[in-house]
Amino acid sequence: MSATPAPRTGLPEAASLQPMQDADLEEVARIEARNYEFPWTRGNFADSLAAGHSAWVLRNRGGMLGYAVLMRVLDEAHLLNITIDVEWRGAGRGRQLLVDLCEMSRQAGARQFFLEVRPSNTAALALYESAGFVRVGTRRGYYPARDGREDAIVMVKPL
Numbered sequence: 199m200s201a202t203p204a205p206r207t208g209l210p211e212a213a214s215l216q217p218m219q220d221a222d223l224e225e226v227a228r229i230e231a232r233n234y235e236f237p238w239t240r241g242n243f244a245d246s247l248a249a250g251h252s253a254w255v256l257r258n259r260g261g262m263l264g265y266a267v268l269m270r271v272l273d274e275a276h277l278l279n280i281t282i283d284v285e286w287r288g289a290g291r292g293r294q295l296l297v298d299l300c301e302m303s304r305q306a307g308a309r310q311f312f313l314e315v316r317p318s319n320t321a322a323l324a325l326y327e328s329a330g331f332v333r334v335g336t337r338r339g340y341y342p343a344r345d346g347r348e349d350a351i352v353m354v355k356p357l
């Protein structure tokens with residue numbers, strides 16, 4: 199994560215969560231590229247759709263605010279990507295998106311919700327810990343990093 203959140207500018211506009219479609223991929227990839235130092239490619243998102251993963255975009259009248267990709271494995275949900283575009287951060291949208299994903303997964307039969315996060319991603323870590331996720335392990339050298347690789351903290355929340 200390299201960009202700095204913009205200041206809050208007022209109450210969040212109503213936003214809706216919609217299934218990600220092929221037509222969204224250009225915009226998703228553009229947002230991804232400006233929000234991560236090591237972004238997924240358009241092809242990574244296309245592969246996720248082709249694999250049947252659960253993928254969502256968050257929109258309001260101003261356009262796409264963010265998106266998320268989830269994989270279901272038996273009674274587990276695995277969060278593969280959650281992003282709020284930098285200009286829309288800091289207004290509760292990431293927390294609401296995570297709550298919605300957990301609830302949708304629970305309704306679809308998942309019992310546990312897993313995710314990975316970089317130890318250096320303090321904003322995401324704070325969100326996950328305050329949302330009831332607990333650390334259950336570490337994947338060594340999971341992520342690319344400027345000076346080699348960075349571990350992933352594995353977290354889980356019972357649904």
Ligand SMILES: CC(C)(COP(=O)(O)OP(=O)(O)OC[C@H]1O[C@@H](n2cnc3c(N)ncnc32)[C@H](O)[C@@H]1OP(=O)(O)O)[C@@H](O)C(=O)NCCC(=O)NCCS
Pocket residue numbers: 199203233280281282283286287288289290291292293294314315316319320321322324325328
């Ligand atoms: C992580 C992310 C999704 C949070 O989205 P957001 O809309 O900004 O988050 P919210 O406004 O809902 O804030 C939720 C909580 O996150 C934490 N948080 C958010 N921004 C933070 C910051 N700059 N510093 C520290 N904690 C922060 C806080 O705990 C916050 O709760 P609070 O408002 O009650 O204090 C967003 O920062 C993002 O998309 N980052 C880039 C992509 C990324 O890193 N994704 C996660 C990969 S594991």
